[in-house]
Amino acid sequence: MDGCDRFSNRPGVLIGTCAVDDTGGWQSWTDVECSIEPTDGVHDVYLRFVGTGSAQLLNLDYFQFE
DSSP states (O other): OOTTTTTTSOOOOOOOOOOOOOOOOTTOOOOOOOOOOOOOOOOOOOOOOOSSSSSSSOOOOOOOOO
C-alpha cells in the first residue's frame, strides 16, 4: 500500500499476498480470497501480478475489500 517499487517513487508496504492457480482458460473465472494486514485510514492500493512463462498472466474481472 501507498507505493510500489516498480510503479511509483515510493516503495510501499506489502500487506498481503495471494496465490492464484490456473483456471484452465482465459475466460474461466474463479473467486479467490486472501487476507491482508489490518490498516487504518485512507491509502493507495497497488495490485502487483507476478508469474512465469510467456503466456498471458491474468484476466482480472474485479477485486473488493470487505
